[in-house]
Amino acid sequence: MAETHTLKTPDGTLYYEVRGSGPAVVLTGAPMDAGPFEALADLLATERTVITHDPRGIGRSPLDDPAQDSTPELRADDLVALLDAVGVERADLLGSSGGAVTTLAAATRHPGRFGTIVAHEPPLLELLPNAVEQRASTEEIIATYHRDGIMAAFGAFMVNAGFPLPEEGEGQAPPEQEPGEQESADAHRFFAHELRGTTRHVPDVEALREGPARVVVGLGVESAILLTDRTSRALAKALGVEPVMFPGGHGGFEDDPRGFAEVLRRVLS
Known part of the structure; x- marks a missing residue:
């Protein structure tokens, strides 16, 4: 059973949940909130203190200034604020997607606060050979949001x-449903204030390699067709490590939480 809390920060409020007891591990996403981590957190809580949260500006974590951009560095500072609130000096860390970029910023911005850091499929577009084209694609996606809306x-x-899009003959896609108020607000945060800063983050590879935290690159076995397969492998190559393969794809922790937990336990031990 999760204990729910809120933490007032200098520029907003963070919603977070704490489960279990033992060595601490933080599970973080961006823009994903705490919800999809629930099953994984319950499994890990049998032997660990597990901290999950809604990242700044998303879900139950409102900002005082809704127009403030979300950066990996600011989100990394939030992770340390959560550790302080729970009374934890040092924790392991799993980040997914944009949350994986957060973990890399945390490793270099707050050395010594994290033990093993698992960056699961970080969208580090600047590490790709076609970074210029990817940057332009991101700008076009943001422009599409402002011009044509969420869908x-x-x-x-x-x-x-x-x-992949549905193949011809596989049937029509389900009718588009208008997003609710919170979904619309979270989508606005993502496209208007988060996507650019996350994908343009350039990790300090030397600091990651030489710092006190052990950095592990996680990759889904079903993610070979995804852009994050390329970015994850580029990061692993830069760090001089092999990626650790996890069950499922980009959201493997939600699709196969038990299998994901088994791999994560081995990595953290």
């Missing part, structure tokens, strides 16, 4: 990320 922007985003 058009998500469609463009999914195509660029490599997610």
Whole structure:
């Protein structure tokens, strides 16, 4: 059973959940909130203190200034604020997607606060050979949001990320449903204030290699067609390590939480 809390920060409020007891591990996403980590967190809580949260400006973590951009560095500072609130000096860390970029910023911005850091499929577009083209694609996705709205922007985003569209003859896609108020607010945060800063982050590879935290690159076994497969492998190559393969794809922790937890336990031990 998770304990729910809020933490007032200098520029907003963070919602977070704490489960279990033992060595601490933080599970973080961006823009994903705490919800999809629930099953994984419950499994890990049998032997660990597990901290999950809604990242700044998303879900139950409102900002005082809704127009403030979300950067990996600011999100990394939030992770340390959560550790302080829980009374934890040092924790392991799993980040997914944009949250994986957060973990890399945390490793270099707050050395000594994290033990093993697992960056699962970080969208580090600046590490790719076609970074200039990817930067332009990101700008076009953001422009699509402002011009044509949420559904058009998500469609463009999914195509660029490599997610397959339905094949001809497979039937029509389900009717588009208008997003609710919170979904619309979170989508606005993502496209208007988060996507650019996350994908343009350039990790300090030397600091990651020489710092006190052990950095592990995680990759889904079903993610070969995705853009994040390329970015994850580029990061692993830069760090001089092999990626650790996890069950499922980009959201493997949600699709197969038990299998994901088994691999994560081995990595953290």
